[in-house]
Amino acid sequence: MAxxxxxxxxxxxxxxxxxxxxxxxxxxxxxxxxxxxxDRQYISKIENNKVEGINLSTMETFLEVLDADMDFKSL
Known part of the structure; x- marks a missing residue:
């Protein structure tokens, strides 16, 4: 991964x-x-940067569930 x-x-x-x-x-x-x-363990891996990657549709699902827009500038 780059x-x-x-x-x-x-x-x-x-x-x-x-x-x-x-x-x-x-x-x-x-x-x-x-x-x-x-699948608590997988969420933990995502939160702690222990996964190789997540596809775009899964990222979109996270954003929908969390009622959020991804704004990398705020992080």
């Missing part, structure tokens, strides 16, 4: 964690809303 992609994934993970906490969701609850199953 350096810029790693930076985007890191920022996305930070953003997900911030918005999840802001909405008062647990990692398990967020996983249920995004994936339809309890």
């Amino acid at each position: 350096r810029g992609e790693l930076n985007i994934m890191r920022k996305f993970g930070q953003f997900v964690k911030f918005k999840r906490r802001q909405k008062g969701l647990t990692q398990s609850e967020l996983a249920q809303l995004v994936y339809g199953k309890n």
